[in-house]
Amino acid sequence: MKLYTKPGACSTADHIALHWSGGEVDVQVVDSADLKSEWYRGINPTGSVLALQDGDFVLTQNAAIPGYIADCFPDACLGGDGSARERPQVSRWLSFVGSDVHPGFMPLFHPARFIGDEAQHDTLKQAARARLRSLFEQANQRLSDREWLADARSVADAYFYITLRWAELTGVDLSGIEDLGAFRARMDADPGVHAALEAEGLH
Known part of the structure; x- marks a missing residue:
């Protein structure tokens, strides 16, 4: 699992969550030039932060990524304790x-x-x-x-x-x-x- 993050953007929250998860933290810091690059647009065609790559699965949008991290590392309880509430x-x-x-x-x-x-x-x-x-x-x-x-x-x-x-x-x-x-x-x-x-x- 690899996170592409721009310093101080909302992606930094997911960077923190990865550290809390207890899993391996693989993060690549990108800048404005990277966001416009061909290689990054191959990962996230919108050319914006953020992106999370997990094998051949790529997820974008901070509405989705925090929940995915929580679900991938349930022992960390970052998405709650599993209860209905x-x-x-x-x-x-x-x-x-x-x-x-x-x-x-x-x-x-x-x-x-x-x-x-x-x-x-x-x-x-x-x-x-x-x-x-x-x-x-x-x-x-x-x-x-x-x-x-x-x-x-x-x-x-x-x-x-x-x-x-x-x-x-x-x-x-x-x-x-x-x-x-x-x-x-x-x-x-x-x-x-x-x-x-x-x-x-x-x-």
Whole structure:
């Protein structure tokens, strides 16, 4: 199983999950030039991150890959404990991060895709930061009485952690959201997280 990841992108969450899985970690770090290359488009024709190659099976899209990693390494319990209620909890928080939080950063990363007038970009970004703040407050409430988004550490936590790093980079105000800070500290101290960040040159 080989993961193609771009440093700091959502693929880094899957890199972390691979370290948590207990399996062999085979990761190739790619850059913007690689994404446009013929060899990479042979793996992922869209030329975007990310891609996971497992023998002759290639999987793309971060909506699919975390669950695949969890299913391939069930002993790590990254997709829940196998119960009827726990797996949907992980899926619920993966969906929250992938469908709500992650897209919320797009106006900050690529404002021109939303408004052509550069004079309006600051207004757009301000609105995006406010929206993200409200989403992070929801997650903070969830973390007020627990260490992880689901009942135990899961692939959802790795994905959510990456968005917290994006928040720091893009100036989203997380002041006063204390349980998020505790979650971030736990993740920063995690050996698997540290290994993935170091491999991607993010330390």
